Amino acid sequence: MKKISASFILVFTLFSLLPAKAKNSSKYKLREASGNPVEFRESWGYVTQSRMEEYNPDIPITDVCLFAADFNCYGELIDVPNRKKITLREDARCHLVVICDSKSLTHFVISPEYSVRDSAIKKIAASCKEFDGLQLDFELIPNRDGKYYMQFVKALKNELDRLYGKNQKMYSICVPARMRLLADDIFPYQELAGIFDRIFVMTYDEHWSTSKPGAIASVEWSRKCAEYAIQTVPPEKLIMGIPFYGRTWAEKASAGAWYFSGVNRILTENKVKTITYEDDIPSFEFEDRVQVKGYFNDVYSLLALCRLYEGMQVQNIGFWRIGQEDPEFWNWLYLK
Numbered sequence: 001m002k003k004i005s006a007s008f009i010l011v012f013t014l015f016s017l018l019p020a021k022a023k024n025s026s027k028y029k030l031r032e033a034s035g036n037p038v039e040f041r042e043s044w045g046y047v048t049q050s051r052m053e054e055y056n057p058d059i060p061i062t063d064v065c066l067f068a069a070d071f072n073c074y075g076e077l078i079d080v081p082n083r084k085k086i087t088l089r090e091d092a093r094c095h096l097v098v099i100c101d102s103k104s105l106t107h108f109v110i111s112p113e114y115s116v117r118d119s120a121i122k123k124i125a126a127s128c129k130e131f132d133g134l135q136l137d138f139e140l141i142p143n144r145d146g147k148y149y150m151q152f153v154k155a156l157k158n159e160l161d162r163l164y165g166k167n168q169k170m171y172s173i174c175v176p177a178r179m180r181l182l183a184d185d186i187f188p189y190q191e192l193a194g195i196f197d198r199i200f201v202m203t204y205d206e207h208w209s210t211s212k213p214g215a216i217a218s219v220e221w222s223r224k225c226a227e228y229a230i231q232t233v234p235p236e237k238l239i240m241g242i243p244f245y246g247r248t249w250a251e252k253a254s255a256g257a258w259y260f261s262g263v264n265r266i267l268t269e270n271k272v273k274t275i276t277y278e279d280d281i282p283s284f285e286f287e288d289r290v291q292v293k294g295y296f297n298d299v300y301s302l303l304a305l306c307r308l309y310e311g312m313q314v315q316n317i318g319f320w321r322i323g324q325e326d327p328e329f330w331n332w333l334y335l336k
Contacts, residue, residue: 030298030299030300031298032300033303035307037332037333038303038310039310039336040316040317040334040335041315041336042062043317043319044200044317045059045318045321046319046320047064047065047067047086047322048068049067057087058089059322059330060335063092063093063133064092064093064095064322065097065135066083066095067321068081068099068137069098069124071100073105075120077098077120080096083096083131093170094132098124098136099137099139100140101140103140106138106141106142109152110145110148110151111145111148121152121155121156125156125160125163128163128164131169133169134156134169135173135200136156136174137174143184153195153196154195157171171196171198172196172197172200172239174202175189175201176201177204177241178225178229179225180228189229189233193232196237197237199239200241201226201233203217203222203226204216204217204241205243206222213247213293214295216243216245216295219305222240222305222309223312226312235313235314235315240316242305242306243297243319244319244320244322244325246294246295246297247296249292252290254288270288272286302326302332306332
């Protein structure tokens with residue numbers, strides 16, 4: 001893949017990402033941002049219930065996604081955020097985000113085989129009363145349940161219209177980044193765009209926690225994802241996601257459960273000479289040097305991604321998540 005100059009790559013023995021709000025306290029050499037600010041019609045940002053204080057109503061965010069209501073093991077909707085606990089800028093909208101963080105539970109909730117499906121639809125819709133919109137972020141849908149999910153989202157749309165009036169609640173969905181339509185795709189962009197008001201493309205985790213090290217969203221990868229999205233989603237409905245967070249990868253992991261033979265190999269390789277017995281149980285200690293590689297976004301790289309989308313005539317962008325960013329970035333984002 002083409003090397004991206006917009007990303008900083010740090011390789012060192014002990015690596016620690018600075019807090020997002022530690023403005024100008026970084027010890028590495030910043031690549032200074034320059035040029036014109038970027039401008040979009042809408043900017044969406046996620047705010048988690050446990051970190052509402054990290055949201056600043058003065059930042060240029062048109063749509064706040066309050067994360068998140070979930071389902072318990074009985075298929076009951078829980079942890080619905082309290083809309084009144086967050087103060088938005090005057091012209092901003094607030095969306096209730098609903099997730100289902102388990103494949104088996106997702107099957108249970110969306111399948112018409114179970115009565116919980118209808119009650120879940122009614123409960124989700126009823127929970128939107130204080131919100132301007134609803135966003136579905138179901139990311140663990142079993143491969144065989146694509147048709148059930150499509151039925152589920154259509155039924156939920158009908159319930160929203162029944163309760164609040166036709167198209168009175170903005171209806172959006174999160175979809176994984178794609179470069180093409182997959183066989184039996186659970187998230188067919190074009191079909192979903194016929195149901196939802198906004199399609200939020202999660203253009204991040206190009207490299208993830210268990211993959212090889214790499215950018216969370218490289219410019220070239222993001223470009224390819226945007227090219228497909230632009231072809232399949234109307235421009236006013238498309239939101240291209242941008243990651244505020246970084247990741248680190250270690251060359252090896254010292255923690256784990258071991259065979260007896262494995263423990264002895266560790267002792268030998270690390271030249272452990274002393275075994276102590278704690279309540280008759282053998283124990284040992286040693287120090288291990290680990291090389292860590294990290295990728296993250298600063299203002300320069302965030303602008304590179306924003307300028308990519310701006311140049312491709314993308315109207316709306318979104319961020320996961322508010323509080324993880326360098327606050328200086330907001331000085332470069334304008335709303336049309």
